[in-house]
Amino acid sequence: MWFLKKGCATENIGPQALTTEQVARVPEAYRALRSFDFRALARVQDVCRRVARELDLRRLNTPQEAKAQRLKALEREAEPGQRKRAERTGSVPLMERSEEIREALDQRVWQSRSDALAAIGLQLEPVYTGTKTKRLRGLTIADISDPGNKLKASALDTGVQKFGLGSLDKRILKGTPDFKTWWPERKMSSSFEPLQTPDARSELKQDYDLEVAQHKLDQEKRRRELADLRIRQTRELRAKRRALMKQRKNEAIRLKPSERRAFYSRFSQQVRKRELAELEARHRVERSPLRRRRMPTWHQFIAARADAGCQKAGVVLAAMRPVQTVKKTVTATGPKKRLSVPNKEHSKDQHLANQPTTRIPKSKSFLSGRNQGNTEMPEHLAAYWQRHKGGQGRS
Numbered sequence: 001m002w003f004l005k006k007g008c009a010t011e012n013i014g015p016q017a018l019t020t021e022q023v024a025r026v027p028e029a030y031r032a033l034r035s036f037d038f039r040a041l042a043r044v045q046d047v048c049r050r051v052a053r054e055l056d057l058r059r060l061n062t063p064q065e066a067k068a069q070r071l072k073a074l075e076r077e078a079e080p081g082q083r084k085r086a087e088r089t090g091s092v093p094l095m096e097r098s099e100e101i102r103e104a105l106d107q108r109v110w111q112s113r114s115d116a117l118a119a120i121g122l123q124l125e126p127v128y129t130g131t132k133t134k135r136l137r138g139l140t141i142a143d144i145s146d147p148g149n150k151l152k153a154s155a156l157d158t159g160v161q162k163f164g165l166g167s168l169d170k171r172i173l174k175g176t177p178d179f180k181t182w183w184p185e186r187k188m189s190s191s192f193e194p195l196q197t198p199d200a201r202s203e204l205k206q207d208y209d210l211e212v213a214q215h216k217l218d219q220e221k222r223r224r225e226l227a228d229l230r231i232r233q234t235r236e237l238r239a240k241r242r243a244l245m246k247q248r249k250n251e252a253i254r255l256k257p258s259e260r261r262a263f264y265s266r267f268s269q270q271v272r273k274r275e276l277a278e279l280e281a282r283h284r285v286e287r288s289p290l291r292r293r294r295m296p297t298w299h300q301f302i303a304a305r306a307d308a309g310c311q312k313a314g315v316v317l318a319a320m321r322p323v324q325t326v327k328k329t330v331t332a333t334g335p336k337k338r339l340s341v342p343n344k345e346h347s348k349d350q351h352l353a354n355q356p357t358t359r360i361p362k363s364k365s366f367l368s369g370r371n372q373g374n375t376e377m378p379e380h381l382a383a384y385w386q387r388h389k390g391g392q393g394r395s
Contacts, residue, residue, distance in 0.1 A: 001033070002017065002031050003032060005030055010026065067159065088297045088298060089148075089149075093151075101117070101122065102158075110178075121143060122142065125141070139165040140153060233286070236283075244275065248272070
């Protein structure tokens with residue numbers, strides 16, 4: 001059977017076997033006689049995609065569409081989560097440094113790649129899957145000074161080149177160890193100074209990191225003091241409860257047994273509850289100075305410096321992405337209306353045996369009639385009383 005040759009794809013033709021009409025339209029250099037097993041996987045995929053379209057299922061990307069998505073990687077910006085983290089911590093998203101990261105990963109030996117990344121303040125981190133038997137799954141790039149600032153190596157893919165773990169292993173020099181072999185025996189790079197030109201942002205970032213470290217120390221000190229204070233307050237509260245219990249017991253001894261129940265209730269409401277509330281209010285005031293304080297974000301830090309008249313902070317703030325806040329619109333709604341559900345009207349001719357759980361409501365008109373001496377009763381009520389009450393409705 002005639003099939004298209006590899007690399008000779010034509011729109012609306014292939015990868016299935018060519019029909020007689022298609023053979024006439026395809027040049028002879030583009031087609032070849034093959035057995036039916038040739039490119040069987042491609043034909044099965046084609047059939048599956050056609051069935052998925054017919055059944056309106058989730059459509060997967062074709063290899064051509066996946067390649068088109070990789071071509072857009074050069075224009076890709078930092079993800080929303082990375083942007084928010086940058087506004088909070090001041091770290092530069094690694095996607096904005098993609099060019100220098102790709103240049104470092106273009107080395108042909110893993111040790112050279114690690115050294116090149118270390119020179120710009122970055123490091124390699126493997127990703128494992130599983131808990132008991134860990135299996136190497138991928139690779140991430142992390143900032144040495146800020147380990148939480150990470151980027152998947154595959155996010156650096158372009159239309160021409162891939163930077164996932166498997167692709168990087170394929171581009172190493174022959175005879176050099178792959179990543180799985182090199183990682184346990186790797187040599188740690190010597191101490192280095194990141195090649196960064198001093199600018200306004202880097203100087204302010206150092207001040208901010210210093211303030212963050214000082215804030216962490218202060219919070220740890222507050223936490224210890226608060227823990228000690230809570231222990232003292234708990235002991236004081238227990239002692240107060242014991243004293244109140246002793247006071248109640250001493251005062252109840254002087255009363256008659258018949259008066260003690262009322263005394264206990266009065267003592268609990270007027271004395272015990274009031275004194276414990278005063279003690280809790282005093283404890284709350286003592287804990288107030290040790291309450292946790294929120295560390296300002298990078299954006300708030302720069303804005304405060306700019307408001308204080310710092311020119312460097314003003315320049316950095318002007319270059320930063322504005323923080324977008326979305327306000328939720330509150331719609332004025334009135335009180336909820338209760339939906340009226342129409343009552344079902346049962347026919348008198350309906351047999352009561354089909355409704356064993358039917359509840360017969362009390363009829364005011366019937367009860368008033370009975371009080372006036374009227375002993376007539378509807379047929380369905382009479383049958384109900386006869387079956388459940390054993391009488392004619394008079395019991």
